[in-house]
Amino acid sequence: MRPEDADDLQSLPPGSLDLGAMSPVIFRYKPDWGRMTALNTINTNSSTKKFCITRLALEIQALIHHHRKKPTMPQINSKTVEVLTQRTKDVLEDWLRAQLASATLRLDLVSENELRKQSHDFLTLFATACEASKLQDINTPQWDEAPHWKEVREYLSSITFSRARQGFSSSETATFVLSLKQPLFSHLRQLMNSNSEELIETMWTVTVLIDKLALLSTENYQQGREEIIRRQQQELLELSTPVVKAWDGVLILPLIGTLDSARTQIIMENLLQTILDSGSALAIVDITGVTTVDTLVAQHLLKTIAAAKLMGADCIISGIRPQIAQTMVHLGVGFGEVATKASLADALAESFKRLGLTVGSLQAPA
Amino acid sequence: MDTIPILQLDDFLLISIQVEMHDRLALQLQDELTERVVKTKAKGVLIDISSVETVDSFMGRMLGNIALMTQLLGAETVVAGIRPAVAITIVELGLSLPNVRTALNVNSGMAMLRQLAGTSVGGNGHERQPE
Numbered sequence: 001m002r003p004e005d006a007d008d009l010q011s012l013p014p015g016s017l018d019l020g021a022m023s024p025v026i027f028r029y030k031p032d033w034g035r036m037t038a039l040n041t042i043n044t045n046s047s048t049k050k051f052c053i054t055r056l057a058l059e060i061q062a063l064i065h066h067h068r069k070k071p072t073m074p075q076i077n078s079k080t081v082e083v084l085t086q087r088t089k090d091v092l093e094d095w096l097r098a099q100l101a102s103a104t105l106r107l108d109l110v111s112e113n114e115l116r117k118q119s120h121d122f123l124t125l126f127a128t129a130c131e132a133s134k135l136q137d138i139n140t141p142q143w144d145e146a147p148h149w150k151e152v153r154e155y156l157s158s159i160t161f162s163r164a165r166q167g168f169s170s171s172e173t174a175t176f177v178l179s180l181k182q183p184l185f186s187h188l189r190q191l192m193n194s195n196s197e198e199l200i201e202t203m204w205t206v207t208v209l210i211d212k213l214a215l216l217s218t219e220n221y222q223q224g225r226e227e228i229i230r231r232q233q234q235e236l237l238e239l240s241t242p243v244v245k246a247w248d249g250v251l252i253l254p255l256i257g258t259l260d261s262a263r264t265q266i267i268m269e270n271l272l273q274t275i276l277d278s279g280s281a282l283a284i285v286d287i288t289g290v291t292t293v294d295t296l297v298a299q300h301l302l303k304t305i306a307a308a309k310l311m312g313a314d315c316i317i318s319g320i321r322p323q324i325a326q327t328m329v330h331l332g333v334g335f336g337e338v339a340t341k342a343s344l345a346d347a348l349a350e351s352f353k354r355l356g357l358t359v360g361s362l363q364a365p366a
Numbered sequence: 367m368d369t370i371p372i373l374q375l376d377d378f379l380l381i382s383i384q385v386e387m388h389d390r391l392a393l394q395l396q397d398e399l400t401e402r403v404v405k406t407k408a409k410g411v412l413i414d415i416s417s418v419e420t421v422d423s424f425m426g427r428m429l430g431n432i433a434l435m436t437q438l439l440g441a442e443t444v445v446a447g448i449r450p451a452v453a454i455t456i457v458e459l460g461l462s463l464p465n466v467r468t469a470l471n472v473n474s475g476m477a478m479l480r481q482l483a484g485t486s487v488g489g490n491g492h493e494r495q496p497e
Contacts, residue, residue, distance in 0.1 A: 313470065
């Protein structure tokens with residue numbers, strides 16, 4: 001399409017249905033449309049004619065809309081870059097003011113100086129990235145890989161992660177980026193007061209960009225929180241499975257809480273390693289602290305005991321409470337061949353017996 | 367070509383597996399071991415696998431088979447020195463090895479064999495190595 005076609009279309013009043021005024025352009029630009037216009041003059045049935053004309057009007061309107069002179073992209077971006085580079089200080093001050101005034105500010109978690117430093121560093125990176133990329137690529141998939149934006153994203157991620165750890169809420173974290181909109185917009189408005197269309201386009205670009213960053217920030221926040229949960233779970237697992245040496249050759253494994261497959265795995269590894277290290281021939285698995293024993297828990301326990309047996313250590317299960325004994329029988333769950341005792345003391349006495357040890361009072365009964 | 371040595375210790379045979387097991391080696395071991403059990407009238411077989419880092423279902427089945435074969439020939443089998451990771455793998459594979467007796471190490475494995483055979487060499491029958 002030649003540029004003068006666009007100019008001609010531009011000169012047409014939008015929404016005009018005056019085919020007479022449009023026809024020179026139409027004939028020049030699209031011969032087949034011209035043929036359609038010719039229907040106007042030849043003798044055809046009127047409903048066909050009406051349809052053709054309506055159709056033509058719609059097509060032309062679409063064309064006009066498409067070619068209405070848009071502010072070109074570089075122009076928008078240069079303004080944004082200008083605001084960011086030449087008015088950095090003002091934007092930063094306005095941004096800080098907005099953040100300090102916002103209801104989501106948490107001065108108890110982050111100091112004003114720290115906030116200032118974070119804002120300054122982020123804005124510097126942001127301006128550099130805008131300048132380097134000319135904001136051309138924000139709507140393309142390449143945005144995710146662009147090197148200048150990578151730095152911005154990484155810095156934002158580091159802020160987000162630290163905030164997630166400090167106990168900010170997700171909206172408090174996202175506000176950091178979102179509050180940049182208002183100062184940016186007000187400066188853009190000052191700069192482009194004359195051209196409202198250009199201003200709207202610019203604002204749209206900047207909105208898309210900042211929303212992307214805010215979404216990223218929210219996503220990172222969630223990741224940060226999930227990481228905390230995972231770490232705590234891991235710590236809980238490690239804390240909750242001690243293996244205690246009760247006597248030379250006798251280990252006690254007090255189990256507390258619920259037994260799932262992940263925990264069973266850790267418990268098993270712990271127990272087997274301790275059996276190997278201490279050379280114990282007996283292990284007492286105490287389930288006093290286990291809240292429920294169903295088929296799955298029993299299966300996990302039996303697995304652990306079978307593995308210990310392979311290592312050459314016998315196991316005794318102790319601490320089966322009356323209520324649990326009843327439930328197990330009702331469920332038809334059993335521990336098979338494994339020796340079971342009601343209390344830890346009974347199990348210890350049994351293991352002494354197996355080792356050929358006796359416990360006696362120092363003072364002979366009178 | 368690897369071979370697994372079978373050592374005789376009084377009435378018992380001692381095997382220490384220190385190479386990676388594969389089908390041919392396992393079959394060869396089964397052949398040799400059954401012959402030696404008959405020839406030496408051994409009362410027990412001790413298999414030390416403390417050097418074995420990984421185990422598969424083949425290896426597990428082989429241990430069970432050897433135990434059954436020696437039992438048929440009138441000898442007990444003790445497997446000693448199963449590592450934690452190996453024990454977990456065997457359990458996860460669902461191999462319970464019902465005929466196999468296990469011991470923590472060669473020392474307690476020998477003690478167990480002596481007790482099973484009803485002989486007490488230089489001791490009182492407890493699980494202690496002779497002084």
